[in-house]
Amino acid sequence: MSTTAIEKNNLEESDSVSEKWVRPRMVDMPKGRLAMWWLIASEIVIFGGLIATYILFRLRHPEWGHAAGHTSTPLGALNTFFLLTSSLTIVLAHDAANRKDLKGAVRNMGITLFFGLGFLVVKSIEYSTEISHGFTLTAELFWSFYFLMTGLHALHVIAGMTTIFIIMLGVRKGKHLHRVEFAGMYWHLVDLVWILLFPLLYIAH
Amino acid sequence: MNFLPFPENISTFGVELDELAHLITIITMTAFVIAEGILLYFILKFRKKPGVKADYIPGNSWKQLKWIFIPLVVIVGLDLFIDEKNTHAWTLIKQNIPEKTHYELVEITGQQFSWLFRYPGRDGLLGTSDDFTSTNELRIPVNETVVFYLKAKDVLHSFFVPAMRFKQDAVPGRTIKGWFDATKTGTYEIACTEICGAGHSLMKANLIVQSKEEFKQWFESEAGKVTLPAPGDKKAPEIAPSAASGEHNTAAAKTEHQVASGKDLLQAKGCLGCHSLDGSKLVGPSYKGLMGRKEMVLTQDKEHEVTVDEDYLRRSITEPNADVVKGFSGIMPKTPLSEEELTAIVNHLKDLK
């Protein structure tokens, strides 16, 4: 956290008139983005701890491979596709908001919400098929981890979607355009975690 | 020198631990006294005197900061010295078992509110059919290295013998192998130091260190009582009994469907940990002359008298805290028993005089 070194070299650069882009100092960052990064750092530690434990248990229980086989990879792949595209659209929305193009921003955010909804639908299909096959939460420790991790992630998807929706209402009336970026960052975090969860739960047989 | 108020030590590695404690005391207490002395001296000497201004010593130059860093280097040096001694003691006690020709073996199982000890029997191997067990009483020969296998049946417990300066947590799902020894005969206390529920403060056992002959004699008498099944069935798994034999918990390795006798079940399920056979009051009421006895019992804290009969016995095993005998606390855990085991125990209790 000692940013003195950074502040010193920024001192000399900012006086030069060169058009070269200057890495902003902490003090110049807009508050919201700074807060979002700290929030993302704490989320990384929460999911990181959970995934570290899951990896340890996977190494300890090789027999979970056959249990992991019952997770349907195609549906997981579809979900990954949904989240990747929604990540793209939320960035486009942020880009549009920067250019004050309200209609573009709202449209993109709408697409993101659509894909988010798609993700949740696919997730519920997966859950129902698995539970009907008898792989419930307490069936085996693998399934406890599976439902805990994907459940926690799904909660974050829902939280992300509600924030996007609330901000979308504001953007439609042209208020708080800078908040689109924060919703975007949270959504990217959710996508980031899924990128790590997908191979762990679905591919690793 | 021995100025710390430790109880008397009877184990070989306890001496090393006491030395470490005294070394740390000398180093840290001198540092503590010096620091307190300087603090008090400064407070008294530099009180606010009218007209006298304080000095401007911000402590940002090396010349001023050396007053902090020199004592710091001394402290780091002493710490490293302590850590070296400590690593030596730790590796001796916890990491490797001393090379000896003959080891005494014992399997210690902590369960809710009593300690079960299992001795290897005549064949010297744990997990075989001739093992015998005792509850809340561990006997070991003097000057002999005892290798133990520490397990827990339900929750975390911790095997603590102050006299031997020895403590090790028992964790369900793990067998922790280690060693201890005793150099003096006598009876010492064993305690559980990891909180394990309501009866945690009643979970006491005795460590009885006997001379070799006494121990041998006691060992023979106990080993003789074990009823050996058909000789052909003698299994001899290697020393670590845990992973090898499946349910090693039942006293005798049962053949397929023959249920162990009621008496062995009382032992194995840990009932004798809290209920005595000879009438003495332990954690729970004694089994002596149980059948037909009149008992004052609290049911939903309504006091009423009940005569002990078969369904009272059956109900107080399956629903232990439904009616609690007056003067005892309702802390008996529910132990999972199959139907035959339950009937075996109840029949055994009925004909106990």
Place this chain on the structure above:
Amino acid sequence: MTAHQATAHAEHDYHGHPNYFKTYFALLLLFSLSLAAGYLDNILMALLLIFGMALIKMMYVVNNFMHLRFEPLSIWFAVAFGLVCCFIFYFGVYPDILWVPLEVAH
């Protein structure tokens, strides 16, 4: 409050947006590759490929979509320290779960 000064900075903050579409297609490519890697017979090779590509995808998302590339170093530090904590926890718990024989206590 450095309000007016910060907004001035925000305008020309992101020199040359990272091309979002290029990143997106790179992500899709990596994603399909990792799916294909799932069917490799050599397990170790497959796992390495899959998790390697997952890490590259994460770097893409963090750098291009979340613009970490343009943030002050302290933010890099915060994110990196979060990961370091997870690794510390992983290697701290590793011996206790993997070097202990699994028994079933009942």
Place this chain on the structure above:
Amino acid sequence: MATEVKQHSVSPHNHHSELSFWRKYIFSTDHKVIGMQYLLTGLIMVFVGGFFAYVFRMQLAFPGQGIPLYGKLDANAYNMMITMHGTIMIFWVAMPLLVAAFGNLLIPTMIGADDMAFPTLNMISYWVFFISTVVLILSMVLPGPMAAGWTAYPPLSANGYPAQIDFWGSIGGSLWILAVALEFVAFLIGGINFLVTTFNMRAPGMKLMDMPITVWMMNIAVLVFMFSVGPLVAGAVMLLFDRSFGTGFYNPAVGGDPILFQHFFWFFGHPEVYVILLPGLGMVAEVIATMARKPLFGYKAIIYASIISGFLSFIVWAHHQFIAGIDPRMAVFFSFTTIMISVPFAVWMFAAIATLWKASITLNTPMLFALGFIGEFLLGGVTGIYLGASAFDIYAHDNYFVVAHFHYALIPDVFFGGLAAIYFWYPKFVGRMYNETLGKVHFWLTTLGFNMIFLPLFYNGLKGEHRRIFDYSAWPSLMSADMTQNRVIATVGMLILCAAQIPFVINMIHSARKGVKAERNPWKANSLEWVTASPPPHGNFETYPSVYRGPYEYSVPGREEDYWPQHLPQ
């Protein structure tokens, strides 16, 4: 520092006066009101936690007899009380009092900001904390309260295995986990607020190295908390699943591992005690520097030492588990790191003592408490070296030596450090001076009572008295005359400590109304919070100060006054 000229309008919040009672006091977004709310919740909870300490201390000193104000204590209630005493004192007294209350009160005023970066988020963080307090009290009342120590190790905290899952029978324990999780959320939100305010809203001209040390400590504490709480949130959810749905994360029969939760807990637990320690140290350093009229010795050295201790606190956690079944080879590494982490705090102690060299000390109540902190904490730190050595920990783990050690490390920090801060900033945030004699009586009684409790417990600990035992009559060696006498002395000491708080409460309430009106800078201190009126108006500063020098320029040679406030141009 690039001298950008910053024009400031008068504080934009002057419409504060016509807000309704609710918006002004209950759901206020003013960081000072929120700070006071945290302070009051912390002070109320200290009496709840203290009552539990009173009950089980009486039981330990006079086993089996009825306890006045409570009646007879049985084993289950005893276990619940030690659990709640630990939880309340750490999560509902130390954290709100030191980190949240003084963080909210001091950070904006010390860095010359009008309010926190996100005022509404700040208000939400208090109310999440308030809900967690309500849920905690509910968890004590409902059936099946948590009775597995404040560390809540499974399998005991997960109803034991084979888990008899009765969701409603053990609702108390599940609510306890929920309350602690909510408290984590509150401090995560609060923490982000602290960080953004410090990094983004400092007064013009205030470099990071010009900030008072308290602001540094609050930020390091909040950062350490934020990074360490993650795995425990995951662990707590897993424990909640184990308790309520019978999943087997910690159940060895199903493949789980009880040691896993201990790692989760202590990976958070040890950084947690530094989260509590650092703010206390920071505020005590302020008080010592101001009252000794001398710059804090080695300001930069202390900051780097604290940052190093922040990092070290993440690789030290398994010293709580030396004999808990972890791999013995791990203990060698953690024993080394534990002894190394005592070094940064040795720097702290030497710097505090060096500050007093050639100073001119005024011994009023805040200074007495600050020096009491340094004196008592030395013993706490020193006994830490004992327990850091894993071999000695074989004997001393889970016995009263450990209990006495961590009370000597925590109580000086929360009681002495917290009270030094309360007395020091009382004139600023309440607007009236406290009564000096009542303050001194409070100090001497608290010191007497505190030492009377825990010195005998060191002795009992060495004799082998293990902790969390409801009734020692089962162990004849622990019922010897000297040990029972020590337990009685400790209980009497505890009664003195409780009695010592009466002059404190009288002093606080009485001086709030009838105390002498305090002026802007009663202690002649340098930092920015002494620039505004006391109590500071809603927007803190009429005109925003800029900063020209460090916060500790006391008795600079060549100036007639022995202090040089940060905001004066020369």
